[in-house]
Amino acid sequence: MNTLQKNSFFNRFFSEHSFKGGVNRERCGLAFYKKFYDPKSEVFFKLKSRYLYKAKDGDILFFLLCIPGGGSFYFWFILVLNSLVALFSEEDFTWYIVYLIPIYSFFVVNLLGLFYDRMPIRGAYFDRIEQKVSFTWKIGNAEELEELEELEELEELEELDEFGNPIFDWDDIECIIKNELGALGLMKAFIEIRHKDLERYPNAKLTINASGDTSKPVQCFLEWESIVRHMEQDKPLPDTPEYELYRELDPITKSFDESNGRPKGFWTQFSLEQQREIEEQIFQEALKFDWSEGKVQPEITRPWEVWTPDPKRPPKPRGMFTMIMLQLVFCYPE
Structure with a gap:
């Protein structure tokens, strides 16, 4: 040592x-x-x-935060699968899944954000x-x-x-x-x-x-x-x-x-x-x-005299639409 x-x-x-x-730190989306x-x-x-x-x-508690996101991803998978079945067969589309996803995401995003703050x-x-x-x-x-x-x-x-x-x-x-x-x-x-x-x-x-x-x-x-x-x-x-x-x-x-x-x-x-x-x-x-x-x-x-930003690779800030989609699909709180 x-x-x-x-x-x-x-x-x-x-x-x-x-x-x-x-x-911008004021964005919240669904949070x-x-x-x-x-x-x-x-x-x-x-x-x-x-x-x-x-x-x-x-x-290990950090990885537990991935479970709610996995549940949301599962609902989206069922939605896509149900859409394909309804499109290529005579079975009816299950509409309740369309309402379930945003309700689930809204609830989990807010609950997860509060839980994360208290996670030891x-x-x-x-x-x-x-x-x-x-x-x-x-x-x-x-x-x-x-x-x-x-x-x-x-x-x-x-x-x-x-x-x-x-x-x-x-x-x-x-x-x-x-x-x-x-x-x-x-x-x-x-x-x-x-x-x-x-x-x-x-x-x-x-x-x-x-x-x-x-x-x-x-x-x-x-x-x-x-x-x-x-x-x-x-x-x-x-x-x-x-x-x-x-x-x-x-x-x-x-x-x-x-x-x-x-x-x-x-x-x-x-x-x-x-x-x-x-x-x-x-x-x-x-x-x-x-x-x-x-x-x-x-x-x-004076790092600006050593490195310069590459104009061909500009930073890509996450837009509001992208943030909300991540919250809907993966229940990511940002």
Whole structure:
């Protein structure tokens, strides 16, 4: 196990973002619950310049969200099949399925949106402003809490963030690289973000599968550097698609962008395909980088001088009609 430093050596940050709805966050389509309820996801959006969220991979609850969409797809399949039968035979068309689909989709889209906001996915919030880290699950059991109360140390665990999660100081958080033998006999690399005092807080740790090959644990370094860079509050947010819609919400970033002559909405001009090509380019550079030397290379602060949007591959924001059709067919809440 190697403990990683809280420093950025490679200094190349890039995380793709699909601007599927463009810059409009007011769209709801069939998801009428958004008009009456401000979900946690929307609260997080408003604080995205402040918070970075990292989730544990392969949470089974996420896949449970696919079940309602599968049911909707089944109804559409029956509708198409019933239409073909009615068209090429003398059997009557079953009209009730036409009314059932939109009613089912409307109900599920709104219910799913509310359920998703309350779904307990394991992850960690990194608070750039307060320099805190919070985990989305209970850190100690009842016995530990009683012991802490006796020691008059319960106050630290009772401190919560906006989302009701226990908070720890960023200075008390560390990251290590762990190796594990995979299913096919291949070694996999993970990063474990945890509290320094594991004896006191054994549950304060989050494992992220960042790399599939320990001979090239570069993705682990890149993942940790992205977190460290986010927490450096004396610097503007990294200039990547992930932060494009939130840069003006951070005063330091907004001031830096104005003085740096940054084009407004720069990354919104890039298609997701081109973003992935840039991400692969940076990853190939990271493979050649000497991580053991400890040499810090300069950050790319003017990406518009390095990359230009391809006019032949413009981004394709998701239109209102497309969004509603996805809600009808797959019960996708957006």
